[in-house]
Amino acid sequence: MTGAFNDKTQRTSYDVIVIGGGAGGLNAALVLARARRTVAVIDAGEPRNAPSAHMHSFLSRDGVPPLSVLETGRAEIARYGAVLMNGQVDQVEACETGGYVVRLAGGAALDARHVVLATGLRDELPDIPGLRALWGKDVIFCPYCHGYEVRDQPLVVLGVHPASAGQALLLRQWSHDVVYVPHSQPLTDEERERLDARGVKVAEGPVSSMLTKDGRLHAVELADGRTLDCAAVFLFPRMTPNDAAFDGLGCEKDDNGWLVTDRAGRTSGPGLWAVGNVVDSRAQAVTAAGMGAAAAFALNHDLVDEEIERALAEYRAADRSVSPTPAS
Structure with a gap:
């Protein structure tokens, strides 16, 4: 029934x-x-x-x-x-x-x-224009759920949680092109060293918006106007x-x-x-x-x-x- x-x-x-x-x-x-x-x-x-x-x-x-x-x-x-x-x-x-x-x-x-x-x-997601509409599609959380589908493509990790740097380190397993954007979670010296050693690039943020074409993510825009091309954004929600x-x-x-x-x-x-x-x-x-x-x-x-x-x-x-x- x-x-x-x-x-x-x-x-x-x-x-x-x-x-x-x-x-x-x-x-x-x-x-x-x-x-x-x-x-x-x-x-x-x-x-x-x-x-x-x-x-x-x-x-x-x-x-x-x-x-x-x-x-x-x-x-x-x-x-x-x-x-x-x-x-x-x-x-x-x-x-x-x-x-x-x-x-x-x-x-x-x-x-x-x-x-x-x-x-x-x-x-609970950060208030970034365009992000909510992409959640579960091109803005995702779990590498074990979705990492394989975006393997070997450029990925951005948004720093919004104390575990965000660790998420970036983990994602390097799926792609050689991972960029960490600190956004609201600045890096410690130790975290920055670990990212460098792992081959994860750092682009100082914050992120101002998600950029899409035909409803799909293609880049993130930083507050200073720079853009980072990417196939997916990973973030650690609250x-x-x-x-x-x-x-x-x-x-x-x-x-x-x-x-x-x-x-x-x-x-x-x-x-x-x-x-x-x-x-x-x-x-x-x-x-x-x-x-x-x-x-x-x-x-x-x-x-x-x-x-x-x-x-x-x-x-x-x-x-x-x-x-x-x-x-x-």
Whole structure:
């Protein structure tokens, strides 16, 4: 079942609600639905990799459009009875009796024993004319995702993050023609020496605009009017996790404000899980899918343990209520 939450016959209580329908969320739902759990996936339809024409480094899916992978995943979870809902989650609230209420924009509310957060992150980009329109196409972040496609071509790395110089050093693996523009991230003497040793050129910035022809990047313009021809611009965006749904639930975060989980994706909140880019900015789609599967395995075991404890309590209570049969 796919669509907005408007069907009065649709159930409102689930074993697991997954918030986010990317690779991590869908793979968690797939494993859980195959374990015969009642599962709903709530997806706002805004995947991070939507601007990209193709995804890479995902075994058996290399070069496939990312949206087609999600379409396949949605069809697969539906085969096992998982429900996909189009919607935005406003907040997750704890219930006094256990479990959670997941409140959607528009007023609908769903109950869940456990909740998996798979909402990814936001890429915050520098305010440079023309850059936003090229993001995910000719302005990109991950060399492992897109470096091969621009190999042996002139590349510019925009210095906007403390890790930008390291990004330039890494990209030298894909091209002999890499130029680092400090922009808002000046180089230290040590970084400049490492770039020189690696054969990465430096062009003092800042960058004033992206220059395009027929909708494709062909150069960047510096504030002093110089231009640098290039096939692609790489930059390290500021990444912010989309974890507001768990606000107020007391989940532990690290010093940088990211949710802390164990290897299976458990947060410090009982029954609350998080997978993919919402907890790991480095996770590619294939990594997020693996994280979703790992969380689903552990989550199902936790549910089984809960059910066993409940059954034991009921069994012992019933056994105590039976009076011994008097001896004849």
